[in-house]
Amino acid sequence: MKQTTRLLDILDRAENGPIVEESQWDMFLVPDEIERVRSEFDIHLDDVGDSIVPQDDALADRLFDAGLALAERLGAYCVSTSRRMQFTRNEILNPINVAPLSISFGEDLDQHTEHKRAIEDPAHMTIKGGGVGTPVPEDLYLLVHQSYAQEPLIDAMINCTMERVYGREIRSRSPWEILTGWHEAELTKAACKRAGRPGLALGCVENAVSDVAELSASSYGGFSRRDWHHVAMISEFKTDYMLLNKLTHLVRTGSVIHSFYNTIYGGSVGGKDGMAIAIVCGCIMLQMIYMTNTHSVSPSHPFLDNDTCPEIMVAISVAQQALARNSRLLTDVVITPVGGPGTKILLYETAAMAILAAASGACGLIGPRSAAGTVPAHVSGLEARFMAEVAHAAAGMSRNDADSLVRRLVAKYKDQLDKKPIGKSFPEVYDLVTLKPLPHWQAIYEEVKQELKQMGLNLT
Amino acid sequence: MSISKDMKTEYQKQLHLAIQAGSADKGIELARNALDKGLVPVEFFEEIIQPVLEDLGDRFSRLEAFLPELMRGGMVVKAVQEKVLEPIIHEQSDEMASRGKIIIGTCQGDIHDIGKNMVALMLQVNGFSVVDLGTSVSSRDFIEAAKRENADIIAMSTLITPSMPFMKDVIARLDSLGLRDRFKIITGGAPVTREWANEIGADGFGEDAVEAVEACRQLMGV
Numbered sequence: 001m002k003q004t005t006r007l008l009d010i011l012d013r014a015e016n017g018p019i020v021e022e023s024q025w026d027m028f029l030v031p032d033e034i035e036r037v038r039s040e041f042d043i044h045l046d047d048v049g050d051s052i053v054p055q056d057d058a059l060a061d062r063l064f065d066a067g068l069a070l071a072e073r074l075g076a077y078c079v080s081t082s083r084r085m086q087f088t089r090n091e092i093l094n095p096i097n098v099a100p101l102s103i104s105f106g107e108d109l110d111q112h113t114e115h116k117r118a119i120e121d122p123a124h125m126t127i128k129g130g131g132v133g134t135p136v137p138e139d140l141y142l143l144v145h146q147s148y149a150q151e152p153l154i155d156a157m158i159n160c161t162m163e164r165v166y167g168r169e170i171r172s173r174s175p176w177e178i179l180t181g182w183h184e185a186e187l188t189k190a191a192c193k194r195a196g197r198p199g200l201a202l203g204c205v206e207n208a209v210s211d212v213a214e215l216s217a218s219s220y221g222g223f224s225r226r227d228w229h230h231v232a233m234i235s236e237f238k239t240d241y242m243l244l245n246k247l248t249h250l251v252r253t254g255s256v257i258h259s260f261y262n263t264i265y266g267g268s269v270g271g272k273d274g275m276a277i278a279i280v281c282g283c284i285m286l287q288m289i290y291m292t293n294t295h296s297v298s299p300s301h302p303f304l305d306n307d308t309c310p311e312i313m314v315a316i317s318v319a320q321q322a323l324a325r326n327s328r329l330l331t332d333v334v335i336t337p338v339g340g341p342g343t344k345i346l347l348y349e350t351a352a353m354a355i356l357a358a359a360s361g362a363c364g365l366i367g368p369r370s371a372a373g374t375v376p377a378h379v380s381g382l383e384a385r386f387m388a389e390v391a392h393a394a395a396g397m398s399r400n401d402a403d404s405l406v407r408r409l410v411a412k413y414k415d416q417l418d419k420k421p422i423g424k425s426f427p428e429v430y431d432l433v434t435l436k437p438l439p440h441w442q443a444i445y446e447e448v449k450q451e452l453k454q455m456g457l458n459l460t
Numbered sequence: 461m462s463i464s465k466d467m468k469t470e471y472q473k474q475l476h477l478a479i480q481a482g483s484a485d486k487g488i489e490l491a492r493n494a495l496d497k498g499l500v501p502v503e504f505f506e507e508i509i510q511p512v513l514e515d516l517g518d519r520f521s522r523l524e525a526f527l528p529e530l531m532r533g534g535m536v537v538k539a540v541q542e543k544v545l546e547p548i549i550h551e552q553s554d555e556m557a558s559r560g561k562i563i564i565g566t567c568q569g570d571i572h573d574i575g576k577n578m579v580a581l582m583l584q585v586n587g588f589s590v591v592d593l594g595t596s597v598s599s600r601d602f603i604e605a606a607k608r609e610n611a612d613i614i615a616m617s618t619l620i621t622p623s624m625p626f627m628k629d630v631i632a633r634l635d636s637l638g639l640r641d642r643f644k645i646i647t648g649g650a651p652v653t654r655e656w657a658n659e660i661g662a663d664g665f666g667e668d669a670v671e672a673v674e675a676c677r678q679l680m681g682v
């Protein structure tokens with residue numbers, strides 16, 4: 001729960017914890033401690049064989065204990081003060097044990113409530129559709145967002161970033177960043193109004209690469225307290241004054257906080273075991289240092305930028321299961337495929353991740369961040385509709401069934417991942433006047449849906 | 461003086477172990493021992509350090525080794541170079557073993573550093589001497605550091621579009637200071653493309669850490 005009392009406590013720790021060099025944190029403290037808990041709690045994801053959605057509750061529980069132990073032993077690190085922010089086991093468990101099991105965002109008729117889900121839960125996940133930070137040219141920005149907002153299955157939207165503002169280059173932590181934050185608010189709100197969903201909750205301020213755009217664009221007339229505001233945790237388990245500035249503002253304005261942590265496969269956390277431990281610990285730390293409402297960890301592959309490789313997917317699945325079984329935290333899965341609009345692979349990757357998330361107990365789905373979120377304007381609303389349809393069809397599926405479906409899907413795309421099939425840009429897949437998918441993109445979507453039905457997924 | 465193949469393999473194995481243990485002391489002890497046995501610093505670098513690091517880099521590019529090992533590799537080798545090899549090389553005013561000096565950092569406003577760290581380490585394990593300025597480095601600081609360190613290459617990374625203009629600033633600033641010819645510029649990071657790098661007048665570009673090493677090799681002609 002958010003309040004100034006806890007905020008002060010968090011800020012105090014960033015001032016008073018032991019001083020440690022950042023290189024020491026990155027090079028020794030994090031990897032060494034991860035290795036230690038990995039062997040202590042016997043976390044070996046290789047033991048599940050080829051399974052991508054494992055069904056090993058004991059492993060999930062050990063993973064939770066490992067993540068909790070890591071959070072307790074490591075704490076977080078404040079880069080601005082070079083201090084470790086440490087918490088005792090009880091201090092960690094107290095907020096986790098009272099975290100609310102639901103959170104509502106958005107306004108009036110467009111309000112939506114995200115709920116805690118269990119593994120194999122028949123309840124639907126919350127669908128947060130959008131291009132997740134993908135850069136989009138200014139003139140397409142409104143249309144791209146409208147293509148998402150008009151999809152009825154989307155419960156909330158997640159914004160893209162803007163390539164330029166008023167035709168000018170955007171510079172981080174400058175007046176240009178502030179202008180971009182405002183432009184994001186104006187255009188995404190306009191997109192929602194046009195779609196007839198003026199109160200749809202917006203994932204923002206996506207263009208706030210520093211604190212200034214967040215603070216400005218969520219003041220009067222900009223984003224509302226009931227939009228879902230982003231605060232990042234720097235990998236691995238680090239924060240700084242800029243991020244704590246965002247936090248302080250959001251706590252004092254009573255806004256919905258969504259925080260995220262993107263760990264990298266093969267990075268400081270090591271391989272899939274370390275990554276799974278880091279995901280659990282990451283969600284716990286996000287709760288500890290940001291009092292966040294919804295938690296997301298979006299791991300990526302160091303060379304492909306995606307999260308749809310089997311070695312990353314298995315870590316996400318077990319970590320989500322660990323958090324579903326052992327905590328009250330509301331956790332979201334971000335889908336980051338390599339495929340872009342107009343490709344089948346994007347839909348296969350999205351389907352595999354949506355099914356995995358549904359069966360593993362995730363509460364919300366974010367994305368898809370098509371073409372890994374790095375290729376300008378390579379995003380469109382249709383893939384978010386598809387993500388929602390698959391996610392809802394997969395609700396209630398057993399882990400066993402999910403695993404076999406996910407493996408069949410992964411087999412379809414695995415060999416293409418390193419080809420970076422980025423597909424086509426928004427104007428090449430949507431009619432910019434009717435804002436409908438162009439026939440070739442619609443046909444691919446229909447075709448893949450048909451394939452999924454044949455594979456046994458209960459799609460309408 | 462040359463040593464036997466067996467000895468070489470043994471030293472390489474020991475260095476590999478020192479790296480895995482993250483022990484600079486073990487690395488230093490090993491190098492001292494090898495030099496006592498008559499190996500000269502350049503030989504130790506070329507025949508022991510380089511093959512071990514190249515193997516590490518290869519394993520990392522196949523994701524068979526992970527970043528922590530790469531970090532330790534960089535750290536142990538740096539200690540060996542600074543504490544053992546360089547003092548002797550300077551004494552003998554011999555050729556420096558480094559393939560070139562590189563200033564690297566993430567541009568102003570950007571805190572993404574994982575890719576930059578990987579590039580820095582891969583450059584280091586491939587024989588370049590690297591000074592890492594960290595994240596959110598201003599155009600001015602890039603240039604000041606390059607002058608201070610007498611660098612050959614300035615390597616700039618960014619993952620976010622709003623920090624790309626700061627790369628241009630570095631080049632513009634070098635131009636206005638009349639220093640453009642003194643340093644080579646290389647850029648990279650997800651939103652940076654080869655075309656964009658050309659457009660702003662950079663000398664090199666790398667899609668990933670392996671290409672980054674290749675580009676720096678080309679620029680240095682090594």
Ligand code: B12
Pocket residue numbers: 131132133134135161205206207208209210230231232233234235236260261262263264298299300301302303305306336369372373374569570571572573574575576578579615616617618619620621622646647648649650651665666667668669670671672675
């Ligand atoms: C990890 C990550 C984070 C972490 C960073 C942690 C850290 N310590 O670095 C956190 C959570 C903090 C974060 C924060 C944000 N992020 Co971020 N993040 C990512 C993510 C998922 C992966 C980046 C990464 O590390 N990849 C792995 C490394 C190994 O790859 P790489 O960096 O590309 O490096 C390789 C090459 O590019 C190359 N290379 C890199 N540098 C150099 C330099 C030279 C000289 C050369 C030759 C080569 C080279 O070699 C490297 C190794 O092979 C990407 C999305 C993605 N899928 O790529 C988004 C992404 C970069 N982030 C993005 C955004 C928008 C943000 C935020 C603004 C979100 C927000 N609203 O808060 C903040 C920005 C904070 C800031 N001021 O910088 C956008 C950027 C869009 C854009 N073009 O502007 C992306 C693309 C995702 C998205 N679509 O939203 N993020």
